[in-house]
Amino acid sequence: MRHVLILGGTTEGRSLAEALVAGAPPGTSERPRNDVVYPLRVTSSLAGRVARPVLPPGEVRVGGFGGAQGLAAWLREHDVDALIDATHPFAETMTAHAALAAATCHVPLLRLRRPGWVPVEGDDWRPVASLEAAAQALADGPWERVFLTTGRMGLAVFAHLDRLRFLVRSVDPPEPPYPRLLDTVLDRGPFTLHGERELLRQYAIDVVVTKDSGGAATAAKLAAAREAGLPVVMVRRPATPEGVETAASVAGAFDWLRRRFA
Structure with missing residues (x-):
């Protein structure tokens, strides 16, 4: 069984967990036939900074890992096949730790980050x-x-x-x-x-x-x-670490996993 770890706490992280547990891409209700993504184990990790978080489906862990080395150890111990960094766009430290841990363990990493805002006429x-x-x-x-x-x-x-x-x-x-x-x-x-x-x-x-x-x-x-x-x-947003693949939507992350596990 493939194991995906989602570094969550965002709407996107929760939506991706919902889609993966349901076995269907976002916006659909039918599980894809013969989809190579499944069966799948989904774990969402929350930082624990909110007293009553909205929990996603699947397995949930709360709390830090102890830096990049601690995250790398967790990836190895729990046989993680893919890491999705769906933390807040400004979670710069966690994103850096995810990039280092994934590289250390040779685990595929995707940064799921929603698009930034764009000013329109009348904005100051x-x-x-x-x-x-x-x-x-x-x-x-x-x-x-x-x-x-x-x-x-x-x-x-x-x-x-x-x-x-x-x-x-x-x-x-x-x-x-x-x-x-x-x-x-x-x-x-x-x-x-x-x-x-x-x-x-x-x-x-x-x-x-x-x-x-x-x-x-x-x-x-x-x-x-x-x-x-x-x-x-x-x-302004911090930059994504060099070399890290990115997706701007939950659907994009779902497709990335499908391609990775094909």
Whole structure:
């Protein structure tokens, strides 16, 4: 039985696990006949940073591996035939560990990463290279109320900006250090355009800070900012490690596995 390890925690990782366990490509209900992918063992690995994650079907493990060496040991111990890195587009460390572990164990690796957002007419994006650069842009800018949607794990970068008031949204409550003036909304996407409009209005937001995560689940904030004429400080994505194959969709990852196992 082939064994696929999915480094998940994203919508794409969960959807791929669902497709593989069901035995059918995304968007279909019938299992392909004589498909060389099956029978298949599917394990999804979650980082464990969310208290109540939505669990995918198949086997699930929670927690870190102990770096690239720990992941390599797990791949060997559990006879993994293919590794799918479906972590967040900004999970730079985990992606690097996956590339090193896969190369060490000679296990085929695919990076499943949703396409990034593309600005449209009316957008006022201010691209920056990192969270630190985003914090500097806020320090230098004229803004006072910030909708910060870069995730609760990076709040320490903005903790020194005492003159600004931040609105932060996350699944679980943030932990210090974080900015002194902080409003928190606990919620899980996907988010609606109406809801994002109301947040911007209720908290009198005058700038949005986000990462180029891509996908539809959190894209409504960009449309709401566009409608309100607000600037968006956009943190660019890190690059995929050199030589790693990529797929932009769950269907693409499914087909990659089919070709690999043929």
